[in-house]
Structure formats: C-alpha cells, structure tokens
Amino acid sequence: MTIETIIAVRVQPNASRDAVEGFATDADGAIVxxxxxxxxxxxxxxxxxxxxxxxxxxxxxxxxxxxxxxGKSRSKTVRFEASAEMVRTALETASPNKGTSKG
Known part of the structure; x- marks a missing residue:
C-alpha cells in the first residue's frame, strides 16, 4: 500500500527566486x-x-x-508519496509564512 498526499498548489512562474511561500486561502476558500x-x-x-x-x-x-x-496552469494538483503529516510539516518548516494566511 502506497501512502499518498494530494495538495493544491498555486505557482508563480518567472519569479525573482524559487521559494515555498506557505499555505494560504484562495478566493474560493480552498487551502493552497x-x-x-x-x-x-x-x-x-x-x-x-x-x-x-x-x-x-x-x-x-x-x-x-x-x-x-x-500541467499548463498556475493552479496544480501535486501528489507526494509520503504521509500528509510529513509533507505538511516539511512545507510549513520551509515556508517563511508559518500557518495559513489569506492571499
């Protein structure tokens, strides 16, 4: 049995730097x-x-x-072969914006 985690990701391409900005609530109220x-x-x-x-x-x-x-949109669905807790913790640690914010 494979453990998978699915996360909605909003990408800003052509940015000045590569960065994980953190989790935020989009206009539809979904966490991305x-x-x-x-x-x-x-x-x-x-x-x-x-x-x-x-x-x-x-x-x-x-x-x-x-x-x-x-694949051809800024809004993507990404699958991680890892537990949700591991992925969430790692991404929150990598983010300068701890937690969830509007934006």
Whole structure:
C-alpha cells in the first residue's frame, strides 16, 4: 500500500527566486500551497522547477512528487508519496509564512 498526499498548489512562474511561500486561502476558500519559481512556463520548465523545489523542501526524491493535474496552469494538483503529516510539516518548516494566511 502506497501512502499518498494530494495538495493544491498555486505557482508563480518567472519569479525573482524559487521559494515555498506557505499555505494560504484562495478566493474560493480552498487551502493552497503558494510557491514561486524563477523558471519560465515554457516546455515544462516551470513544472520541473516546482517538483525540484518541493523535493528540496520536503526531503523527498523528485520521483516521489508528481503533478497530476494543471500541467499548463498556475493552479496544480501535486501528489507526494509520503504521509500528509510529513509533507505538511516539511512545507510549513520551509515556508517563511508559518500557518495559513489569506492571499
């Protein structure tokens, strides 16, 4: 049995730096993880940068993280092959904005 965690991610491509910004509430009231990547959204470069960033933030191998929806959108659904508690704790630790904020 594989343990999986699914997280909604909002990506800002072409940013000045790569960063996990933290969890936030979007306009629809859903909780999303906000990330920035310096890669441009061209030929999957930003998607690869998102996976690399999330792997570094969680300590998981890149092969344990995949974008399962939203490959051509800023709003993505990402699957982690790890427990929800482990993923949440690692992402909150990597984020300068601890906890959930509006935005």
């Amino acid at each position: 993880l906000k990330v920035r990547v310096s890669a441009v959204p061209d030929k999957g470069k930003a998607n690869k940068a998102v996976i690399k960033l999330l792997a570094a933030a969680t300590g998981l191998p890149k092969s344990a993280i995949s974008i399962i929806a939203g």
